[in-house]
Amino acid sequence: MSDHHPTGITRWLYTTNHKDIGSMYLWFSFIMFLIGGAMAMVIRAELYQPGLQFVQPEFFNQMTTMHGLIMVFGAVMPSMVGLANWLIPMMIGAPDMALPRMNNWSFWILPFAFTLLLSSFLMEGGAPNFGWTFYAPLSTTYGPPSTDFFILGVHMMGISSIMGAINVIVTVFNMRAPGMTLMKMPLFVWTWLITAFLLIMVMPVLAGTVTMMLTDRHFGTSFFDAAGGGDPVMFQHIFWFFGHPEVYIMILPAFGVVSEIIPAFSRKKLFGYSSMVYATASIALLSFIVWAHHMFAVGMPVAGELFFMIATMLIAVPTGVKVFNWVATMWQGSLTFETPMLFSIAFVILFTIGGFSGVMLAMAPVDFQYHDTYFVVAHFHYVLFPGAIFGTTAAVYYWLPKWTGKMYNETSGKIHFWLSMIFVNLTFFPMHFSGLAGMPRRIPDYNMMFADFNMWASIGAFGLGLTQVYFLVTIIMAIRGGKKADEKQWDGATGLEWDALPSPAPYHTFSTPPKVD
Amino acid sequence: MSTETEEKYESYYVPEQSPWPIVGAVALFFIAYGGANFIQQSTDTVDTGDASWGGLVFMAALAVMIYMVFRWWGDVIKESMDGLYSAQMDRSFKQGMLWFISSEVMFFAAFFGALLYVRQFVIPWLGGEGNNMMTHAIIWPEFAPQWPLTTTPDGTTTTGMGAWGLPAINTAILLTSSWTLTIAHHALKANNRQALLNYTSLTALLGIIFLALQVMEYHHAYTEMGLTLGSGIYGSTFFMLTGFHGFHVTLGTIFLIVLSIRCAKGHFTEKHHFAYEAGAWYWHFVDVVWLFLFIFVYLM
Amino acid sequence: MAIRRKLIAGIASSLSIMLSGAVQAVAEMNMRPGVTETSIEAYELHMLVVWVMVAISFVVFGAMFYSFIFHRKSKHPTPATFSHSTKMEIIWTTIPVLILIYLTIPAVSLLIKMEDASDPEMSIQITGSQWKWHYKYMDQDIEFFSNLATPREQFEDFNADGQTKGENYLLEVDNEMVIPINTKVRFLVTAEDVIHSWWVPEIAVKKDAIPGFINETWTNIPTPGTYRGQCTELCGKDHGFMPIVVKAVSKENFAKWVASKDAERLAAEEAAAVAVAASWDLDKLMALGKTAYDAKCAMCHQVDGSGVAGAFPALKGSVIATGPVAAHMTMVVDGSTGGMQAFGKQLSDAELAAVITYERNAWGNNTGDTVTPADIQAFKAGN
Numbered sequence A: 001m002s003d004h005h006p007t008g009i010t011r012w013l014y015t016t017n018h019k020d021i022g023s024m025y026l027w028f029s030f031i032m033f034l035i036g037g038a039m040a041m042v043i044r045a046e047l048y049q050p051g052l053q054f055v056q057p058e059f060f061n062q063m064t065t066m067h068g069l070i071m072v073f074g075a076v077m078p079s080m081v082g083l084a085n086w087l088i089p090m091m092i093g094a095p096d097m098a099l100p101r102m103n104n105w106s107f108w109i110l111p112f113a114f115t116l117l118l119s120s121f122l123m124e125g126g127a128p129n130f131g132w133t134f135y136a137p138l139s140t141t142y143g144p145p146s147t148d149f150f151i152l153g154v155h156m157m158g159i160s161s162i163m164g165a166i167n168v169i170v171t172v173f174n175m176r177a178p179g180m181t182l183m184k185m186p187l188f189v190w191t192w193l194i195t196a197f198l199l200i201m202v203m204p205v206l207a208g209t210v211t212m213m214l215t216d217r218h219f220g221t222s223f224f225d226a227a228g229g230g231d232p233v234m235f236q237h238i239f240w241f242f243g244h245p246e247v248y249i250m251i252l253p254a255f256g257v258v259s260e261i262i263p264a265f266s267r268k269k270l271f272g273y274s275s276m277v278y279a280t281a282s283i284a285l286l287s288f289i290v291w292a293h294h295m296f297a298v299g300m301p302v303a304g305e306l307f308f309m310i311a312t313m314l315i316a317v318p319t320g321v322k323v324f325n326w327v328a329t330m331w332q333g334s335l336t337f338e339t340p341m342l343f344s345i346a347f348v349i350l351f352t353i354g355g356f357s358g359v360m361l362a363m364a365p366v367d368f369q370y371h372d373t374y375f376v377v378a379h380f381h382y383v384l385f386p387g388a389i390f391g392t393t394a395a396v397y398y399w400l401p402k403w404t405g406k407m408y409n410e411t412s413g414k415i416h417f418w419l420s421m422i423f424v425n426l427t428f429f430p431m432h433f434s435g436l437a438g439m440p441r442r443i444p445d446y447n448m449m450f451a452d453f454n455m456w457a458s459i460g461a462f463g464l465g466l467t468q469v470y471f472l473v474t475i476i477m478a479i480r481g482g483k484k485a486d487e488k489q490w491d492g493a494t495g496l497e498w499d500a501l502p503s504p505a506p507y508h509t510f511s512t513p514p515k516v517d
Numbered sequence B: 001m002s003t004e005t006e007e008k009y010e011s012y013y014v015p016e017q018s019p020w021p022i023v024g025a026v027a028l029f030f031i032a033y034g035g036a037n038f039i040q041q042s043t044d045t046v047d048t049g050d051a052s053w054g055g056l057v058f059m060a061a062l063a064v065m066i067y068m069v070f071r072w073w074g075d076v077i078k079e080s081m082d083g084l085y086s087a088q089m090d091r092s093f094k095q096g097m098l099w100f101i102s103s104e105v106m107f108f109a110a111f112f113g114a115l116l117y118v119r120q121f122v123i124p125w126l127g128g129e130g131n132n133m134m135t136h137a138i139i140w141p142e143f144a145p146q147w148p149l150t151t152t153p154d155g156t157t158t159t160g161m162g163a164w165g166l167p168a169i170n171t172a173i174l175l176t177s178s179w180t181l182t183i184a185h186h187a188l189k190a191n192n193r194q195a196l197l198n199y200t201s202l203t204a205l206l207g208i209i210f211l212a213l214q215v216m217e218y219h220h221a222y223t224e225m226g227l228t229l230g231s232g233i234y235g236s237t238f239f240m241l242t243g244f245h246g247f248h249v250t251l252g253t254i255f256l257i258v259l260s261i262r263c264a265k266g267h268f269t270e271k272h273h274f275a276y277e278a279g280a281w282y283w284h285f286v287d288v289v290w291l292f293l294f295i296f297v298y299l300m
Numbered sequence C: 001m002a003i004r005r006k007l008i009a010g011i012a013s014s015l016s017i018m019l020s021g022a023v024q025a026v027a028e029m030n031m032r033p034g035v036t037e038t039s040i041e042a043y044e045l046h047m048l049v050v051w052v053m054v055a056i057s058f059v060v061f062g063a064m065f066y067s068f069i070f071h072r073k074s075k076h077p078t079p080a081t082f083s084h085s086t087k088m089e090i091i092w093t094t095i096p097v098l099i100l101i102y103l104t105i106p107a108v109s110l111l112i113k114m115e116d117a118s119d120p121e122m123s124i125q126i127t128g129s130q131w132k133w134h135y136k137y138m139d140q141d142i143e144f145f146s147n148l149a150t151p152r153e154q155f156e157d158f159n160a161d162g163q164t165k166g167e168n169y170l171l172e173v174d175n176e177m178v179i180p181i182n183t184k185v186r187f188l189v190t191a192e193d194v195i196h197s198w199w200v201p202e203i204a205v206k207k208d209a210i211p212g213f214i215n216e217t218w219t220n221i222p223t224p225g226t227y228r229g230q231c232t233e234l235c236g237k238d239h240g241f242m243p244i245v246v247k248a249v250s251k252e253n254f255a256k257w258v259a260s261k262d263a264e265r266l267a268a269e270e271a272a273a274v275a276v277a278a279s280w281d282l283d284k285l286m287a288l289g290k291t292a293y294d295a296k297c298a299m300c301h302q303v304d305g306s307g308v309a310g311a312f313p314a315l316k317g318s319v320i321a322t323g324p325v326a327a328h329m330t331m332v333v334d335g336s337t338g339g340m341q342a343f344g345k346q347l348s349d350a351e352l353a354a355v356i357t358y359e360r361n362a363w364g365n366n367t368g369d370t371v372t373p374a375d376i377q378a379f380k381a382g383n
């Protein structure tokens, strides 16, 4: 097959090329990240000091809700799919994704879904305002008219994710180069394979949840209404059956990314490859039986609370195995600290801190004190920002030379890293304290005793926001005028994408399969 | 020359650019946009003012979507007939179909989960069991837990749907259709074109009969039994589960009709018939869901 | 020598000041131990986990930093080649399991204790609604609403800088929940409209208020005092303005309080009778109506009756507020399933009459109708 590029706008609209689609996913995700981040800036500006300064409570709730939704569904998930598109075919020696046209469809649904979601700001009653968890009945009987557009938007995102997941699974099962056995696959491919299973299992359940919401709102059903024999808490059970695996959907591919990067800059093979694979699978399996740890306060029977508490704590074990294996990979390696490595190391440390607060939250009797306070907000931003986002950032720095054939400026990268590192902690660490001191989440105004922590968090947040704009500049400069990258930019890198392909990788990856032994 | 593998890859076919995905995405967008507006307006639950464009937009977008599906799949069929697809491509399609069906299974699982949760927990709790003595004593003192829930906590009444009338007949029909489809599939493998065509069309016909009977059942429920979507959680779970199943039967039937037409055109070969297999799997999936429905919704 | 001693003393004293400052800061940063047996145990469990996590951090991050320093390329140019050790994998699977078991044991017993609301000495039904709490003492004949008491001017308009915020800004209510000390009090928590959550950190009670269900929880406070909390489940616009205040008093004072509440109720009943008998004219109704409206209705329908588009209908020119009086009374007294609360019990008959009259005549709704307390009484009797 010849290496011809289609050109013009239809190159992007009609494409069946995994690289083009991967790039579109990544850019889309970054735009969403900026929009969701801008909303976080509004939140932090309002919370900078006590009193209402900028926005009314209704609008504040819309900001919180849309920030959560956009970050989760618009920024993190698409960024991971973007990485999958770029990397999986190159890593397993495939010519493209298995179902290229469907791949394009998965992507193009997303911008429309988010247009739908964002357009709700213009509707009467404003955007959804019931939190990204949209608990009934606040989102059913009491939801604003835009709720229905939100519901159908979620359906669209779900369709997109499911098709994306199918594509990954089929590609991995059916498109590997000869000799690329499952247990030879790079860990990134493994983590994505498992993530794809999670997606197929839970996205349809989310679709079911919002469908029940829709019929409760308009067609007289009583799923979430006790008067008709339903139960508002049932909403939470179904939602979190999706919601908890969802958080691993956001983190597992990032685990995969650091599992590629740490060995490269340690110049040493990944320690405990097979136990990494089994640990990832265990995390995924356990993630299906822990959902009610978000619901300790709803009044479940004690037996249920005990079960979910213990099951949740167990997840620390396989996750610990992963952390220890990363540490052992670095142990007695020959380490250098280029930007991707810095982000990966920060990932391991800060994600672990977020994991620790997760274990604290898992202890039901103390969770009564933490639940729905800023302590939870601190927890999930630690696993999400220095977790999922740092993971993606590390990946972008690491593979950018392969994707574009250009190197970023190492100094800029390091500045971006250190500013991110400082501000991320300045933003989110004080939230542990305001939470412990008793500040509930999702409130636009608070008592003076929480003022100091909030001020610090807001200052950190503004810094963090600007830092991400700097990231954008760094990347654009690299693409526009970066130095030419080597075929194997990192001397410790391994894998087909580095060993068997030039930089930039050709438009059509492997027209004939590489040999893997 | 390690022929097997190399051959497999050399004939790999990355489809050229295609306009259908983006058309589909646009159509989906307007289906959602118009659909939301249409639902709000037609159910009169949200004041949409005089915005009455929803229905039109929805229908137009749906038409575009259907057109898109025909053109997209038309391309696929053409490529397949042109022999562009290798065995590997066939496997990709097959696996894709299997995982798609798995996701459908999970969609139904959400509703089955709701049904089981309500029956196992919610209804007894509203009746005062577990740690909910006070729920019953203070909020719903009159409520008597039972299933089917013929009287809801707020006093709406309805009637339970029995299992041995139409539902049992429908079970028999679907089981038969599974069997006829299997015969057709074997006929395909044996290259018995006439039997293939007959049995495939027969299966589609059984699907249509099933749907007709279900319409009768719904009519009976709404007009004579006072069983509606609005009759509490029993009606909610009943209609949502059977309704979504019915919707899937509809899709499956259309699928079968298309397959019948393609059989008549002589599209499939003994070895090369992914679309046929996909349709068959889908039909069997719909069938299995029905068995669960029959047990959990009607029988128990 | 002397200088040196002085210096040391100076450093020592400034250090100790810093340290005590830090300790104090730490106290403000940390979870409050609270006052009940369960809250203290929860605090202790929290501290235990914190220290366990700190210890694990030292080991894990310690190993990492050791690598960063001693295994960097400049110091350690040739990497080792090992990449697997079943022994190590077993060790670092087993140790976390043991740590978790160690943490689970106290957690299980505390959880079981916290969830055991049996054998209460008294019960209070707590009902959340947008955006206030209602307390009903099941064993005394007392019930009342508890609203935010911080004046809305302190936060509502953006240039409220001139307004000084009190120490309990946003954490003060008009009617506190009063309970006796050394008494096992059971809370029956539920909600009218959406889910709320009743949380008072210092007694470690947080329970979701679910509409249609009643959750049980309990406390037993040993020391008198005022304990403040907030609603902790997003419940709409004013979720942040739904505080909780629990005042624990000695048993004698509790008895006195109950007596005073009884007297209050009698007085209110008398006042209601007087109000029905009294003569009401439009001006009088409008004046009382405006006060009641601004206090109870304006948070949704806005002071100028313009409502919030998409959420709360405008009353200015609304069909109900200018149409038949009966429908208007039904809406206000009994509420609606569309989100309007029933105010029949929250307001006195006089206030109900006044507020309805106000709505029918303010903002250009010049219907000229007056509704009197007697009309309300008749309406309620007819219900």
Ligand code: HEA
Binding pocket: A133, A247, A248, A250, A251, A293, A294, A312, A313, A315, A316, A317, A319, A320, A321, A323, A351, A352, A353, A354, A355, A356, A357, A358, A359, A361, A362, A363, A367, A370, A371, A372, A376, A379, A380, A383, A384, A387, A388, C056, C060, C095, C096, C097, C099, C100
């Ligand atoms: C990427 C996302 C992500 C990840 C990976 C996690 C990981 C974990 N989370 Fe988190 N969580 C969220 C995202 C995430 N979470 C979000 C978004 C919410 C809030 C949702 C909302 O309400 O809006 C939330 C909320 C949340 C709650 C509910 C809190 C509440 O509302 O009251 C709980 C409770 O159990 C919890 C627990 C955990 C646990 C135990 C883990 C574990 O997986 C962590 C495991 C990791 C480690 C433990 C560290 C490494 C291990 C070692 C070094 C081994 C040694 C350690 C020990 C022996 C302890 N999370």
Ligand code: HEA
Binding pocket: A033, A034, A035, A036, A037, A038, A040, A041, A043, A044, A064, A065, A067, A068, A069, A071, A072, A075, A076, A130, A131, A132, A133, A377, A381, A384, A385, A388, A389, A427, A441, A442, A443, A457, A461, A464, A465, A466, A468, A469
């Ligand atoms: C991956 C997910 C993710 C990420 C990356 C973030 C990033 C950030 N989050 Fe968010 N957050 C969530 C997921 C995430 N969050 C979720 C799920 C919730 C719960 C929602 C709910 O309660 O329902 C939440 C809630 C939440 C709250 C609690 C709100 C409340 O309870 O009321 C706060 C408060 O401080 C907050 C802050 C921040 C900040 C300061 C950032 C910063 O890191 C953001 C950094 C900033 C940028 C990246 C933007 C840079 C752009 C500009 C400076 C402007 C230029 C842009 C344009 C012109 C468009 N987040």
Ligand code: CUA
Binding pocket: C128, C129, C131, C195, C196, C197, C231, C232, C233, C234, C235, C236, C238, C239, C240, C242
């Ligand atoms: Cu009530 Cu939040």
Ligand SMILES: [Cu+2]
Binding pocket: A243, A244, A247, A291, A293, A294
């Ligand atoms: Cu979780």
